[in-house]
Amino acid sequence: MTTAEHLDDKHFLGLAIDQARIGWEEGGVPIGAALVTNDGEVLAVGRNRRVQLGSAIRHGETDCIERAGRLPASVYRASVLYTTLSPCFMCAGTAVLYDIPRIVVGENRTFEASESWLRSRGVVVDVLDDPTCKQLMDRMLDERAEIWAEDIGEEA
């Protein structure tokens, strides 16, 4: 198995940011994700589709994993999950279910819940503190605060 250390994290996070931007333009929650093998093959990209599909489970990460389709365990175990925002427990739990060994997070200033738990489960979590990801969420909190509260199970 190759390691993922050579992957261009900024490039693959950029694919997730593209998805987040599309989601915002669709009227949704601007969070995107990409699932990439350790060899640099993009298995899928995805974005939060709460608004677009009326979905309670299509966060950026879960939408991405859904779009990757049914995969053998060995594929997940040799992949990296890129996400523009630090994962909620649903998405963190999905990564743990499939033994995804590394998650690259765009930013965790807006929201952070699962990182210490993920690390306690052996998942490598690298936070890039990307200003574009933060700007996308700042606008979300300003303009669509009620949808954001709903998305993380909080009262508006």
Added chain:
Amino acid sequence: MTTAEHLDDKHFLGLAIDQARIGWEEGGVPIGAALVTNDGEVLAVGRNRRVQLGSAIRHGETDCIERAGRLPASVYRASVLYTTLSPCFMCAGTAVLYDIPRIVVGENRTFEASESWLRSRGVVVDVLDDPTCKQLMDRMLDERAEIWAEDIGEEA
């Protein structure tokens, strides 16, 4: 807010078992779920649809929550999640995201991963040790072992 202590757990687990049976007949993984308010209103039922939809994220519990649609936080927080099998970390994380306070589990002899974590997060987990739920999974492991391995992110 009413409490859920008066709910007829056997009855609502029965709805989840009905879903598991349908899933088996469809060629899928026989795990079902029901989301029920503390007042006894069934918000949704669901079943594992890995095979039926080619889905990596439609476990019994997540399918049920998806079918319940977009809900305010207050609804999840006054509900009970019934599931025929002890939840994986994806489904457990979904319950934690939405602050579902109680999960009733049909059986945990076939699979158990998240119960101690759920309890550490304040979720009440009640296991009914139901023989029908166990029989459904025994047949699954006998006849569709590869799909079951895939469903929990393990090598076949």
